[in-house]
Amino acid sequence: MxxxxxxxxxxxxxxxxxxxxxxxxxxxxxxxxxxxxxxxxxxxxxxxxxxxxxxxxxxxxxxxxxxxxxxxxxxxxxxxxxxxxxxxxxxxxxxxxxxxxxxxxxxxxxxxxxxxxxxxxxxxxxxxxxxxxxxxxxxxxxxxxxxxxxxxxxxxxxxxxxxxxxxxxxxxxxxxxxxxxxxVVPPHRDGGQAQFIATPVPEPRNHPLTDLFPWVLARLDQPLTVEDLARQARMSSRHLGRHFKQVTGTTPLQWLHTQRIRHAQELLETTDDTVDTIASTTGMGTATTLRRHFARTVGVPPDTYRRTFRAQPLITSPTQPQQTPPQ
The missing domain is CATH 3.40.50.880 (Class I glutamine amidotransferase (GATase) domain)
Incomplete structure (x- = not known):
């Protein structure tokens, strides 16, 4: 123990x-x-x-x-x-x-x-x-x-x-x-996440990117560009960049990169998918590209991350049945 x-x-x-x-x-x-x-x-x-x-x-x-x-x-x-x-x-x-x-x-x-x-x-x-x-x-x-x-x-x-x-x-x-x-707290926030956001994030219905975010997250497997995001948001690339900076504190490409990495983390933790499959699912293209960007962002290679954070079966006492945790 x-x-x-x-x-x-x-x-x-x-x-x-x-x-x-x-x-x-x-x-x-x-x-x-x-x-x-x-x-x-x-x-x-x-x-x-x-x-x-x-x-x-x-x-x-x-x-x-x-x-x-x-x-x-x-x-x-x-x-x-x-x-x-x-x-x-x-x-x-x-x-x-x-x-x-x-x-x-x-x-x-x-x-x-x-x-x-x-x-x-x-x-x-x-x-x-x-x-x-x-x-x-x-x-x-x-x-x-x-x-x-x-x-x-x-x-x-x-x-x-x-x-x-x-x-x-x-x-x-x-x-x-x-x-x-x-x-009743978030299950996982990366240690590298900022302690606080200097520019407050507007309420979901109060900024022009509200509908864009879920659209992008549903298409992480696709080779999206800033122009694709701008076209979907019905604004110029320059205006898109300005709104992204105000809402997320970063650029459209950096935000997209972060979402791809986070999705890769989730898949490494919860599935048996190969690194090649995860690279394709997250829009990274190849396993080599995913490994390079993942290690640079997270600090460890995907395989090491999976060994460390892989979901494990619930451990119970030999004399006690598995119980459902309180809600």
Missing amino acids: PTVALAITDGMLHLELSLACEVFGADLTHIANPWYDFSLCGPRAVQVDRFTIEPDHGLDHLAHADTVIVPGWADTDQDPPADLVDAVRAAHAAGARVASLCTGAFVLAAAGLLDGKRATTHWAHTRELSRRHPNITVDPDVLYVDNGSVLTSAGKAAAMDLCLHLVRLDHGSTIANKIARRL
């Missing part, structure tokens, strides 16, 4: 802490059995907002966990507690996968776990994280960063994205999607 330890100390942000407890600490054996052996680890009873939390173990217990999660805390003007930093560093040295939620990245940075790596935190604190730790490549425009044994997330909802990403790594996409459905 995989073990997850949540490192807690005074002043932790209650939302990020609660999200981790809800994903890893709830009894979800009706969805995947075994689930996680979850514990709270802290130096003593800690104060989180108006609540006092009694940990299950001391901070030294972090070194016995497979995964250590460090929530953020409010007072980032102060250095993180030395005992917490030392315990997280020791846990990683002992082989634990360490993930920070929101400003918990400051703890990982102080422990030296982010030196020479790319990382993120809540966008409002990325400049300060970069100032204090110049050896870290701080990316303010992503939801989370996965460096293998060290992961960091932005704040609030992005913390849930990282938690579900960890579940996906451990149990596969089918289980992660079931957990997301239970929590």
Whole structure:
């Protein structure tokens, strides 16, 4: 049974802490059995907002966990507690996968776990994280960063994205999607997705691309051009580009490329189609083209992605029948 330890100390942000407890600490054996052996680890009873939390173990217990999660805390003007930093560093040295939620990245940075790596935190604190730790490549425009044994997330909802990403790594996409459905949240948002959109997306009926998007998504297998999209939208290519920038923040071709890659991800997770077939279905033409663009966009080849995120059958106890998860 995989073990997850949540490192807690005074002043932790209650939302990020609660999200981790809800994903890893709830009894979800009706969805995947075994689930996680979850514990709270802290130096003593800690104060989180108006609540006092009694940990299950001391901070030294972090070194016995497979995964250590460090929530953020409010007072980032102060250095993180030395005992917490030392315990997280020791846990990683002992082989634990360490993930920070929101400003918990400051703890990982102080422990030296982010030196020479790319990382993120809540966008409002990325400049300060970069100032204090110049050896870290701080990316303010992503939801989370996965460096293998060290992961960091932005704040609030992005913390849930990282938690579900960890579940996906451990149990596969089918289980992660079931957990997301239970929590009524999006099942999968790429870590590279922007933390926020500077230009608000208009309501669906308030912009001229409303009918174009579903038309394109139904024809991803076809070699569409900007001229094809402009013709369907009944506007010039220049006007189309302007509207795309306003609505999506990107160009028509980049948006189309992203949709092809996302559709390829879905097919790799949920079907046995060959890479050649998926390349044709997504409009990439050949397997070679798909592999090149997929690796450049996602960071791994299609075959590696499939092995990592392939939907897996629901695991149940030998003595318990498979149950339907609550809606």
